[in-house]
Amino acid sequence: MSQAILDQNTASPDTPGSRYFPKFAISPELESEADERISHYPDHKRSATLPLLHIVQHRFGFISAEAIDWVAAKLDLEPIKVLEVVSFYPGFRQTAPGKFHIRVCRTLSCAMGGSHELMDKLCELTGIDRSSIDSHHHPVAVSPCGNFSVEFAECLASCGTAPVCLVNDDFHEGVAPEKAGKLLESYKS
Amino acid sequence: MSFDPIMSAITYTKPPHPLETRLIFKNVDREGWNPSIGRYLEDGGYEQLRKAVKMEPKAITEEVKKSGLRGRGGAGFPTGVKWTFIPPNNTKPVYLICNADESEPGTFKDRYILHQDPHQMLEGMIISCFAVGAHIAYIYIREEFPEAAKIVEKAIEEAREHNFLGKNLLDTGFDLEIYVHRGAGAYICGEETGLIESLEGKRPYPRIKPPYFPAALGLYMCPTIVNNVESLCHVKHVIEMGGDGYAKLGAPRNTGTRILCVSGDVKKPGYFEIEVGKVTMRELLYDMCGGPKDGRGIKAVIPGGSSSKILRADESYKLRNPDGSERELGFWDIPMDFDTLAACGSMAGSGGVIVIDDSRRISWVLNNINAFYAHESCGQCTPCREGSTWMQKITDRLVEGKATPRDIETLESVAFQIDGRTICAFGEASSWPVEAIIAKFRDELIADTCEDAGKDPKNPEAEAQRRYLAAY
Numbered sequence: 098m099s100q101a102i103l104d105q106n107t108a109s110p111d112t113p114g115s116r117y118f119p120k121f122a123i124s125p126e127l128e129s130e131a132d133e134r135i136s137h138y139p140d141h142k143r144s145a146t147l148p149l150l151h152i153v154q155h156r157f158g159f160i161s162a163e164a165i166d167w168v169a170a171k172l173d174l175e176p177i178k179v180l181e182v183v184s185f186y187p188g189f190r191q192t193a194p195g196k197f198h199i200r201v202c203r204t205l206s207c208a209m210g211g212s213h214e215l216m217d218k219l220c221e222l223t224g225i226d227r228s229s230i231d232s233h234h235h236p237v238a239v240s241p242c243g244n245f246s247v248e249f250a251e252c253l254a255s256c257g258t259a260p261v262c263l264v265n266d267d268f269h270e271g272v273a274p275e276k277a278g279k280l281l282e283s284y285k286s
Numbered sequence: 287m288s289f290d291p292i293m294s295a296i297t298y299t300k301p302p303h304p305l306e307t308r309l310i311f312k313n314v315d316r317e318g319w320n321p322s323i324g325r326y327l328e329d330g331g332y333e334q335l336r337k338a339v340k341m342e343p344k345a346i347t348e349e350v351k352k353s354g355l356r357g358r359g360g361a362g363f364p365t366g367v368k369w370t371f372i373p374p375n376n377t378k379p380v381y382l383i384c385n386a387d388e389s390e391p392g393t394f395k396d397r398y399i400l401h402q403d404p405h406q407m408l409e410g411m412i413i414s415c416f417a418v419g420a421h422i423a424y425i426y427i428r429e430e431f432p433e434a435a436k437i438v439e440k441a442i443e444e445a446r447e448h449n450f451l452g453k454n455l456l457d458t459g460f461d462l463e464i465y466v467h468r469g470a471g472a473y474i475c476g477e478e479t480g481l482i483e484s485l486e487g488k489r490p491y492p493r494i495k496p497p498y499f500p501a502a503l504g505l506y507m508c509p510t511i512v513n514n515v516e517s518l519c520h521v522k523h524v525i526e527m528g529g530d531g532y533a534k535l536g537a538p539r540n541t542g543t544r545i546l547c548v549s550g551d552v553k554k555p556g557y558f559e560i561e562v563g564k565v566t567m568r569e570l571l572y573d574m575c576g577g578p579k580d581g582r583g584i585k586a587v588i589p590g591g592s593s594s595k596i597l598r599a600d601e602s603y604k605l606r607n608p609d610g611s612e613r614e615l616g617f618w619d620i621p622m623d624f625d626t627l628a629a630c631g632s633m634a635g636s637g638g639v640i641v642i643d644d645s646r647r648i649s650w651v652l653n654n655i656n657a658f659y660a661h662e663s664c665g666q667c668t669p670c671r672e673g674s675t676w677m678q679k680i681t682d683r684l685v686e687g688k689a690t691p692r693d694i695e696t697l698e699s700v701a702f703q704i705d706g707r708t709i710c711a712f713g714e715a716s717s718w719p720v721e722a723i724i725a726k727f728r729d730e731l732i733a734d735t736c737e738d739a740g741k742d743p744k745n746p747e748a749e750a751q752r753r754y755l756a757a758y
Contacts, residue, residue, distance in 0.1 A: 137465040139422070141506055146487030147470055151429075172487070185489045187661075188429040188471030200430070204391045205592060205654045206549035206640055251473060251658055252391040253430050256549030256638065257556045266432040 107162035107180060107191070112236075113243035114193040118158030123167060127156065131171055142172045146182050150189055159190040159237075187250075195239045195246035197284045200263040203249035210259030211274050218277035219247055245281065303558060303574050307535070309543045310519045311559045313403045321437055323444035326405040332450055334525040338413040339458045346417035350521060352529025354541035358395075359385055359476070359514030360591065360636045361711075362624045365521070369418050369511060371501035378508040382420035383485065384411050386427040386434070386515045387469055387476040390591035391658060392638025395545040395557055396515040400427070400434035403519075404441035410518040412450060412462060413525055418511050421461050426481050428469045439466050473662035477710045478512040479504075480664065491666040492710035516545060537563035540623035544637055548575050551582065551643035563623030570622060571641060582643040586726075587617075589627055590635025592655050593715035595722035596642075603630045632722075648727040649734045652720065653681035659716035666709060673704040674716045689735045698724045 131149050138144035149171060153164045160183050169176040183189045201207075201216045220227055223240040225247055230238055239246040255261045258270035264284060272280055300315070302308050313319045313329070323331070338346055351366030372380060384407065388396040399407055407425075415423050427435045442464055445451045453461050472490055474480045479498055480490035482505050497503060504510025520542055524532045533541045540562040549555045553576030560570075571577065571584065578584045584599045602616045605626070620626055624634045642651055660678035665671040680697045683689040701717040701724075708714075724731065 137463075137467075141486070143487035144467075144485055147468065147484065150470070151468055178488075181489055182487065185664075186429075186470035186472050188469070203654075204658050205651065206392060206555075208654050209550055209642075209646070250430060250471070251661060252389055252393075254388045254394045254397050254428070256392050256394050256640070257547060259549060259555075263430060263432075268433060 106184065107165060109159060109161045109192050112193045112239045112246075113241055114158070114195040114237075114239045114246055116243055117196040118193050119156070121153070121157050121161050121163045121167075127152070135171070143174060143178075145172060146174070146179060147186075150179070150183060154189060158193045161191070190237055192236050193239070194237045196244050197246075197264050198237075199245060199247045200250040200253070201247065202251075202253040202255075202259070202261050204252040204256075206256035207253070207259040207261060212260035212262075214274040215260050215262070215272055215277055216247065216249065218274045219245075219281070222278055222281055223247070245284075300556075305565055305569055305574060306559050307543050307561045307564075308559050309523050309535075310399065310406070310516060311545060311557065313406070314398045314557075315402070319402065321402055321404050321441065323405055323441065323448060326403075327448075331405055332409055332448070334522045335409050335412055335450060336456065338525050339416055339456055339460065343417045343419060346413065346525070349529035350417070350524050353520075353524040353532040354529075354539065355517065355520050355524060355532070356540070356542075356624060357514055358516035358520070358544060358637065360390060360593075362634060365513060365517050368501060368513075369414075371499060372418060372509040372511070373502055376509055379422070380418055380420045381505045381508060381510040382411065382415045382418060382423040383478075383481065383505065383510060383512045384423065384425040384515060384518055385476065385478065385481060385512055386425055386431070386438075387481060388431075388515070388636075389428055389473045389476050390593065390636040390638055391655075392547060392549055392588065392591050392640040393636040394547045394549070395637060397431065397434065398557065399515050399519060400431065400438055404438045405445065406519050406522060407438075407515055408441055408445050408450070408464065410520065410522040411464065412445075412455070414511070414513065414518055414521050415462050415464075416458075416460060417521075420511065421463070423462065423464045424467045424485060425464065426467050426469060426475065426485060428475070429471045435466055435468055442466070472664070473658075474664040474710075474712060477712065480710065481512060482510060489664070491664055492712070494709045536561045537621070537623055540625055544622075544634075546570060546622060546637045546639055548639045548641065550641040551579060551584070551646070552641050553577060553579060555641075560622065563621040563626070565622050566618065567620045567622065568618040570639070575641075578641075578643050582645055584641055585644045585646065586642045586648070588638075588640040588642070588719075589620075589622075590633045591638040592640065592658065593718060594627075594635045595632040595718050596726060597630065597632055598726050601726075605629050647685070647734065648723060648730050649681065649684045652723045652731075653678070653685045655719045656681045656716075659712075659719075663712060663716065667707070667713065669704045669707045670713045670716060673700050676700050677716070677720055683739070684731065684734055687734070687736055688739045690737060690739045691732050691735045693735060694724060694728065694731050 134148040135145045149168045165176050165179045169179045202212050223245045225238045225240050227238050237246050253261050261270045347369050355365045356362045469475045475484045475490045477492050479493035484490040500510040535542050543559050544562050545559045547557050558574050586596050586598050588596050627634045656678040660674040663670050663674045680693050701720040704713045704717040
């Protein structure tokens with residue numbers, strides 16, 4: 098029974114976005130990038146949990162059960178210590194997002210500026226159905242083509258230029274709902 | 287990856303407003319400015335560090351205390367005093383953490399410091415590390431600032447190349463390493479003990495104070511100083527101007543400058559650096575931000591980030607003068623400082639001013655705020671975890687027209703049961719907006735309710751929710 102619960106909590110079912118991300122694999126580059134980060138925390142390896150998870154998510158799109166085991170082994174931790182971090186932080190995902198992951202600010206100033214309408218427009222244009230997910234990203238909502246995924250983020254700290262969103266690592270401000278099409282267009286390929 | 291600059295059409299290349307006093311934001315949007323160390327050095331960069339390392343560390347702390355500098359992250363605690371809380375007989379390593387987890391809704395000042403003037407922050411940070419004796423320091427940058435993290439890491443590299451960092455910096459015999467640590471999207475990491483837990487690689491459950499005051503028992507149970515980005519930048523200017531010189535800026539007990547971030551329903555939102563207390567609410571919202579949008583009027587203002595208590599535009603306050611007499615102060619005449627805002631029943635907080643005009647239903651505003659706190663509660667303390675979720679459920683129904691007038695009482699009583707019953711200040715942060723909005727807009731909230739909502743057979747959720755909250 099407990100094994101079944103654990104499996105369920107670490108499962109990463111395929112999404113349409115999966116094809117854009119390589120399967121988790123350990124490589125010398127991955128090891129050395131991780132070792133460099135670990136060196137930032139002399140005598141306190143566990144502190145590198147978040148940095149290592151960021152490396153994994155950046156390279157592989159999300160954090161799989163194998164990745165959790167690898168991070169745990171790297172830091173001499175029980176895997177549960179890593180899983181509890183993955184499942185807590187909204188910034189970590191356990192399934193593949195789209196090739197371009199869009200995070201729209203949900204919070205007050207952006208909402209006043211029309212960020213919820215922006216979200217609706219993005220979903221309409223990409224064919225994403227958010228009706229069965231919670232307010233944020235459980236699970237990540239991916240478009241059928243796998244190119245785009247969306248989630249609401251809490252305050253992106255640019256309230257003066259509302260509404261704002263992040264597309265992967267690119268920040269966009271003043272994205273009124275009517276600019277949704279143009280935004281997507283710039284990420285077509 | 288293609289990047290269309292049209293999408294980032296809003297840029298603030300506007301010159302500073304005449305009412306502004308730019309100290310920290312001197313280089314933000316400055317013509318010909320860039321975040322490289324070369325440009326920073328041309329402008330006298332790192333001169334204050336050279337000056338500071340010739341001083342006794344204790345003397346630096348003394349200057350910062352004299353300056354009256356108060357933390358710019360939210361609580362407004364005196365920075366120099368915080369530094370003196372490191373136990374005098376300490377033998378453990380001391381750490382310094384720069385809190386760049388800017389995530390209080392309405393606040394967007396640190397973003398521009400990190401993007402446009404990272405060396406100013408580093409210089410202030412290195413001086414502070416020297417003052418408190420920290421040899422390792424971390425900059426905790428929120429995950430949603432990926433570009434800022436890259437810029438700051440590059441700035442650290444540059445500073446190291448110039449021997450402002452690393453072993454034996456500037457031939458002083460002092461060693462210092464600064465690293466960037468990225469968060470992962472959790473608001474609670476802005477709370478200093480939650481941040482420390484996160485930096486230790488754990489869930490960011492805040493620690494209880496006492497005993498876990500970071501200055502005594504912080505990172506790895508060692509003395510740790512946690513300061514906001516803006517506060518650390520100010521340290522550089524304290525060294526430049528001297529503690530007494532700096533204290534001449536602003537008002538007594540509210541010294542220096544601070545950055546106010548205005549968003550919401552004004553014509554020209556943006557950031558403004560002012561001398562603390564020298565600009566009133568009217569000057570800020572009308573002269574600097576252009577007033578409300580055409581045909582609308584300002585209804586209320588949240589003055590210090592979404593956790594601060596809302597102020598109505600038609601209010602006035604009875605304040606006590608130092609000589610004991612009373613005076614009345616209207617909303618529009620409130621000076622933007624720490625103490626007056628506190629006396630008016632709110633707080634200066636993080637400087638995030640959110641303006642709400644008369645086109646907004648206050649129930650919608652409250653629901654949006656409640657959704658934020660329900661999502662961001664870390665879940666450690668039951669009153670906050672359960673309470674913030676219940677408050678959202680009730681206001682969800684309120685905006686859908688499915689709440690009864692009694693729900694407003696229930697909402698208020700849930701808020702009162704969170705306030706003061708949690709390990710960290712998130713309990714207050716989540717319940718104050720509810721308490722303040724109910725206290726000041728009760729009639730408007732009740733107008734959005736429906737006496738018969740609970741009896742509607744199509745509304746089983748209200749009945750179900752009330753079953754759990756029927757104790758009143």
